[in-house]
Amino acid sequence: MTETAKSRVVIIGQGYVGLPVSMRAVEVGYDVVGFDVDKRKIDGLKNGESHIDDITGPDVAEALATGRFLPTASQADLHGYDIAVITVPTPLRDGAPDMSYIEAGARLCGAHLRTGATVILESTTYPGTTDGFVQPILEEVSGLTAGRDFKLGFSPERIDPGNEVWNFQRTPKVVSGIDAASLETVQAFYDDLVDVTVATKGTREAELTKLLENTFRHVNIALVNEIAINARGLGIDFWDVIDAAKSKPFGFMPFYPGPGVGGHCLPIDPSYLSWQFERELGTVSRFVKIANQINDGMPAEVVRRVMLGLNERSKPMNGSRVLVIGIAYKKNSNDARETPATGIIEGLLKLGADVRVHDSHVDGFFLDDQMTRVDLTAEEAKSADAVVIVTDHDDTDFDLLTSNAPYIFDARHRLDGANIEHL
Numbered sequence: 001m002t003e004t005a006k007s008r009v010v011i012i013g014q015g016y017v018g019l020p021v022s023m024r025a026v027e028v029g030y031d032v033v034g035f036d037v038d039k040r041k042i043d044g045l046k047n048g049e050s051h052i053d054d055i056t057g058p059d060v061a062e063a064l065a066t067g068r069f070l071p072t073a074s075q076a077d078l079h080g081y082d083i084a085v086i087t088v089p090t091p092l093r094d095g096a097p098d099m100s101y102i103e104a105g106a107r108l109c110g111a112h113l114r115t116g117a118t119v120i121l122e123s124t125t126y127p128g129t130t131d132g133f134v135q136p137i138l139e140e141v142s143g144l145t146a147g148r149d150f151k152l153g154f155s156p157e158r159i160d161p162g163n164e165v166w167n168f169q170r171t172p173k174v175v176s177g178i179d180a181a182s183l184e185t186v187q188a189f190y191d192d193l194v195d196v197t198v199a200t201k202g203t204r205e206a207e208l209t210k211l212l213e214n215t216f217r218h219v220n221i222a223l224v225n226e227i228a229i230n231a232r233g234l235g236i237d238f239w240d241v242i243d244a245a246k247s248k249p250f251g252f253m254p255f256y257p258g259p260g261v262g263g264h265c266l267p268i269d270p271s272y273l274s275w276q277f278e279r280e281l282g283t284v285s286r287f288v289k290i291a292n293q294i295n296d297g298m299p300a301e302v303v304r305r306v307m308l309g310l311n312e313r314s315k316p317m318n319g320s321r322v323l324v325i326g327i328a329y330k331k332n333s334n335d336a337r338e339t340p341a342t343g344i345i346e347g348l349l350k351l352g353a354d355v356r357v358h359d360s361h362v363d364g365f366f367l368d369d370q371m372t373r374v375d376l377t378a379e380e381a382k383s384a385d386a387v388v389i390v391t392d393h394d395d396t397d398f399d400l401l402t403s404n405a406p407y408i409f410d411a412r413h414r415l416d417g418a419n420i421e422h423l
């Protein structure tokens, strides 16, 4: 642990990114203020409850018991920080970056900024945000000068909810600063939290690193989705192809077709990059455009395939009972933001299906009034004209499904059998 480990750290935003950072910072000895404008989340944390899957209630209770974790919705608690970390949302509004959350976070940090303190942005965003957007706000609000009076850096989050191998601590963290002194402090902080840190030349390189990683994933998922649809037309088992291709020890990395991308990253981050290309350079990111088009079309492809599957069984979609398994955008997560389940359920409803849904992780969903939430029982599986696996949470009783459901469309390729179809 470095000298800074006794420092007071405020984490702006206690969501999927901010809460794990808070927990780890408490664990290694920092005094942590976890600030969020969502009072329900803060009340839960104060009661030792967690709102995200990767952090348990007992984890929060343990952090509270150290006396070094203060969950709060009160701005007054932000005073006197040594390090502030901003982990607020970066959504799109009308296809363009919505910077209002980062702006609000920067204003809060600026209002409590002291000489010698450090501000770190973690939210995923376009290159140039830290030095071109956050820095001027901090300077304007605080009256201080970056580099001379305070330090500033960017460190993208790589958290992968549900990934038990590559957790927060084990995943190398990219760090950067607007100058050498900022980088040194930012790196020292994260060296306390994670096993390996990787420094970039500047904040723009770190910002683009995150967008490269997510755009790479987005584009490759689109590639396999497109090939999967066409391979089916050619009568080729594309999963067999991927299995064979991944035996190549170099130059190939497996990606798998699926019902579409979701969450706070893939459907959004690449558009931050293409927006910046267009705004600054007048160029178009063809890759991002095509990947968006293909991945956005996958929910409709799933609906089309289920309709064809029912047709083969002499059933119209209209009036058929369709049991959707999983709403979350990825397995073992309760995160339903931008989930492809939305497009699939809306598509099924539009064609007149009686949609029944089972998800063991996601509680409330905005389409709840148009579909029926059910427990997964043999009776439910037997009575479904089609079962659609959208999210394959590990705690799903797949044996129950395969032994009772007459027809399963498995968009995750989790199951095999006579009555099971894949993308």
Ligand SMILES: NC(=O)c1ccc[n+]([C@@H]2O[C@H](COP(=O)([O-])OP(=O)(O)OC[C@H]3O[C@@H](n4cnc5c(N)ncnc54)[C@H](O)[C@@H]3O)[C@@H](O)[C@H]2O)c1
Pocket (backbone or CB within 6 Å): 012, 013, 014, 015, 016, 017, 018, 035, 036, 037, 038, 041, 087, 088, 089, 090, 101, 104, 105, 122, 123, 124, 125, 157, 158, 159, 160, 161, 264, 265
């Ligand atoms: N979820 C992921 O897997 C993931 C992974 C890597 C990077 N990211 C990036 O991290 C950032 C945060 O994502 P997230 O998934 O944690 O979002 P989230 O919605 O789970 O959490 C953000 C939190 O910030 C709070 N907030 C909003 N405005 C605030 C303000 N002015 N002051 C204090 N709190 C405020 C919200 O109430 C919310 O609790 C985004 O830029 C995202 O792209 C997310």
